[in-house]
Amino acid sequence: MTASQVRRVVWVHGDSLSVTDPALSACPDAPALFVFDRPFLQAVPVAFPRLAFMYQGVRDLAAHRPGPTELRVGAVPDELAAFAAAHHAAELHVTRNFTPDFARIVDGLRAARPDLRIIVHEPERLTSFNGPLRRFFGFWKKVEREVLHGEPAPDFPQRGHR
Amino acid sequence: MTDALRLPPDLPPNLPDDQLPRVLGEALTGLYTGEPRLPARAGGRTAGLAALHAWTGEGYAGRNFLSGNVSRLSMYLRHGMLGLREVAAHARAVMRGRERDEFLRQLTWAEFYRLVLRQEGARVLGNLEDPKYPARWTDTLPDDVRGASTGLPCADAWVTHLIRDGWLHNHERLWFAAYLVHWRGVDWRAGYALFREHLLDGDIANNALSWQWVASTFSNKPYFMNQENIDRYSGGRWCRTCRAACPFRASYGELETQLFGTQP
Ligand SMILES: Cc1cc2nc3c(=O)[nH]c(=O)nc-3n(C[C@H](O)[C@H](O)[C@H](O)COP(=O)(O)OP(=O)(O)OC[C@H]3O[C@@H](n4cnc5c(N)ncnc54)[C@H](O)[C@@H]3O)c2cc1C
Secondary structure (H helix, E strand, O other): OOHHHOOEEEEEOOOOOOOOOHHHHHOOOOOEEEEEEHHHHHHOOOEHHHHHHHHHHHHHHHHHOOOOEEEEEEOHHHHHHHHHHHOOOOEEEEEOOOOHHHHHHHHHHHHHOOOOEEEEEOOOOOOOOOOOOOOHHHHHHHHHHHHHHOOOOOOOOOOOOO | OHHHOOOOOOEOOOOOOOOHHHHHHHHOOOOOEOOOOOOOOOOOHHHHHHHHHHOOOOOHHHOOOOOOOOOOOHHHHHOOOOOHHHHHHHHHHHOOHHHHHHHHHHHHHHHHHHHHHHHHHHHHHOOOOOOOOOOOOEOOOOHHHHOOOOOOHHHHHHHHHHHHHOOOOHHHHHHHHHHHHHHOOEOHHHHHHHHHHHOOOOOHHHHHHHHHHHHOOOOOOOOOOOHHHHHHHOOOOOHHHOOOOOOOOOOHHHHHHHHHOOOO
16 A cells, blocks of 8 residues: 555644644644643643643644644543544554653653554754763754754764764 | 534634623633733734734844844744744844844754754753752732732733733843742743742743843852833833832842842
8 A cells, every 4th residue: 555545634632733743734634633632631720821822733734734724622642543543544643742741641652542653753852962862062062063053063973963 | 524524513613802701701611811802913824924924123132121122922932823934034034144143043042952852851840950049939829919919010911911911021020020030039931930920921831931141040149130221221111210129229239239149
């Protein structure tokens, strides 16, 4: 089966509320889902304006992409599994974020739907630095050129660090 | 395709702003604090791009003053509505000299904290290092702090701004964090939770790690300020008319001894 024949859905989360999100860009026509995480919001106080701000983000991308965009309220892995099933999707695309919740949700989804291929796109980075970190000052010395001039220093190691 | 679309969406993705508090408020009943109301700044990439393009960065050298021209783009960056790269590219195109370099350096803090989160994972929610002074912190946020009724006009304003606008100037965040952790002896996680509840830009990385930077569990020394500093960078906003017994009115050396027990 070619890529264009595979049915795909996209999971849009709170760190990727833009049409430029790598997962959304990879699948412009696929149905996309944003879930307000009920168990999380029940456990953690969040004031309403923040949730409205996120809603406005989903609304904006729904208005700017060719594929359909939906919103639900519920447990994220369950909602994603149901959404993928309703669209007969074989693949779910998402852009990684570094929160512990992300890993937990992807694991939950893998357990619920072992047949669903989960394609994780890498988020955009400001720098290409990949070494260990401790203090900002040391980090800044390594990435200063790249950030100020927009290009990695000619001798910048692409993998690892000095 | 029609048979595939069996699940009706919980929420339409096209509610206009005037219906948003009511309809979203009902759909999310029990899942938020406070009144359903629109955010102080509109969300979405279109709004974020408009804010980015309107921002020239002129006067960013005065960023430490509350009146300074800072971008207020953090809520768009936090939710991926804007990317760090395009904000950096905009700064390189429209800003000049030291101001441009300073802005790009500040932006790099956001990348740094994201990468620290990638490296440390859930550990960023606990002390990454021991505090650099003998700290005995209580866990709970005092009611007078949450209720903006400490009697200190500045501290009460910081909480009021936080709740009303969902955004605080970096210097107000620093002052509030230092007040809570060092003067009130409260564990930084209680402040982190208050910020997470109200900030439009609140996230795990910047929020937890900035609190840890102030608390000295992710830095070499605690951050603190004195009254002179607040007066100067706020343009005298609170101090000029303040009649409260000011806990910040002392030299840095005196405060250091008082708060951390170390000799200046
Ligand atoms: C206790 C405390 C908690 C904080 N919590 C958060 C948070 O939850 N989310 C958040 O985005 N920022 C947080 N910050 C960092 C900083 O205060 C805000 O990013 C900044 O005030 C946002 O305003 P701005 O967009 O006008 O910044 P500008 O000065 O215009 O800077 C542009 C961008 O650079 C980044 N940036 C600037 N300063 C910092 C900084 N000191 N640390 C990290 N990134 C920075 C932000 O992405 C910001 O939007 C916190 C700071 C403190 C002291």
